[in-house]
Amino acid sequence: MQKWEYFTAPIMIHATQQILNNFGEDGWELVQIVPGPDGNGLVGYFKRPKA
Structure with a gap:
């Protein structure tokens, strides 16, 4: 079974891409x-998939 790790981050509008x-x-x-x-x-x- 695939295991995942998660991450949250602020996204600045002026540098989104x-x-x-x-x-x-x-x-x-x-x-x-x-x-x-x-x-x-x-x-x-x-x-992302966990190693």
Whole structure:
């Protein structure tokens, strides 16, 4: 059975593509983006297969 590890990170609007590409290079797959807890900014939820 595949096991996963998860990661959350703030996503800055002015650098979205660069941030997502950097996480993708490290093997992270974007699952969802939601508003930040303070209502400002965004939070990305990522997953990747566990080694």
